[in-house]
Amino acid sequence: MIVSPKIFYENCYGKYAIPAINIFTLEQVFGLFSAGQKANAPFIVQMTPVARNYTHPEMLLGMxxxxxxxYPKATFAIHLDHGNEAHALDAIASNHFNSVMIDASHDPFKTNVKRTRSVVIEAHKKNVMVEAELGVLSGVEDDLSVEEKxxxxxxxxxxxxxxKETQCxxxxxxxxxxxGAYKFSGGQGIQFHILKEIQNRIPNFPIxxxxxxxxxxxxxxxxxxxxGQLKTNAKGVPPGDIIEAIKYGVCKINIATDLRLIWARVHREFFIDTPDQFDPIIPGKTYMEECEQFIIEKFDLLGATGKASELKL
Structure with a gap:
């Protein structure tokens, strides 16, 4: 069942969070939906412009x-992640998305407001929600790279x-x-004093x-x-920090890197450990199962398990 993120956020605010999973492949889609139905948990399936270009939007939406x-009992929303105006407007016009993100965070404040507002006007005509971004994250997101400095x-x-100005x-x-996989390289971690002040200024607003x-x-x-040759000092968000962030109004938590790491591990182990094999179905099936288990654990961590049937629609 497709549900607007607005419903998700009204139900979860301050109590639990909704995982938003970036998908690229069939295995990820089926692992996600299987996990959602088994856990009776709401989730957001999201795709970046790069993902849409990789397989074509119609292929992803078809999957x-x-x-x-x-999985008819799966309860989910469909979201465009990190789009510009053209990406967002195309997703809105398709009538398949109930949420889009316009990322103008690298622009000056007034420009960010102007660009975001232009998307909000068109989105709200079709009851599509808009996620905006204020502040700049470091790291790598598909073809977007931002230096730490x-x-x-x-x-x-x-x-x-x-x-107020954008109506996002x-x-x-x-x-x-x-x-990306190189989080908290400076060791600072989540700045909870900033989250707290943001919540105080925009109470009950989904972060x-x-x-x-x-x-x-x-x-x-x-x-x-x-x-593999990944850096061993790669760090992510500790589970305790995720749980703490929910108290400060964080309703949606984006997850992409973890599924990519699982994909890399499953396929590297398969082809190294069984060099005589070449059938993509074998590691593919393993990856689907690993995705499902990982996402079920994430539902548990975020407190979303069992919440789909409790939603007040």
Whole structure:
């Protein structure tokens, strides 16, 4: 069942969070929907412009529709992640998305407001929610790279004006996380004093945490043991920090890197350990199962398990 993120956020605020999973492949889609139905948990399936270009939007949407029929009790929203105006407007016009993100966070404040507002006007005509971003995250997100020195935290003093002027429906903030597998390289972690002040200024407004992957050290080690060369100091968001962030209005937590690491580990181990094999179905099936288990555990961590049937629609 497709549900607007607005419903998700009204139900979860301050109590639990909704995982927003970036998908690229069939295995990820089916692992996600299977996990959602088994856990009776609401989730957001999201795709970046790069993902849409990789397989074509109709292919991705076709897989999502098929998965919703195979797993009819799955409760989800469909979201465009990190789009510009053209990406967002195309998603809105398709009538398949109930949420889009316009990322103008690298622009000056007034330009960000102007660009975000232009998307909000068109989105709200079709009851599509808009996620905006204020502040700049470091790291890598598909083809977007931001140097650590260029990253800046969200200014709490700007959030009230930004939300009022843009009329956005949720706000992604920069509070210490980063995109990719190299999070918290400076060791600072989430800046909870910033989150608290943001919540005080825009109470009950849904906050989004990008760069929410955990980056399990065991996954890094196993990948490197099978020919990988990932940096061993890669760090993610500790589970305790994720749980704490929910108290401060974080309703949506984006997860992408963790699924990529699992993909790399499963396939590296398969081809190194069984060099005589070449059938993609074998590691593919394993990856689907691993995705499902990982996402079920994430539902548990975020407190979303069992909440789909409790939603007040």
């Amino acid at each position: 999502i529709k098929a998965a919703s029929r195979v 260029s990253a800046r935290y969200t200014e709490p003093s700007e959030v009230e004006e930004f939300v 429906d949720s706000l992604a903030v920069a509070v210490g996380t980063s995109h 989004v945490l990008h760069g929410g992957s955990a980056v399990n050290a065991t996954e890094i080690r196993r990948i490197n043991e099978h020919g």
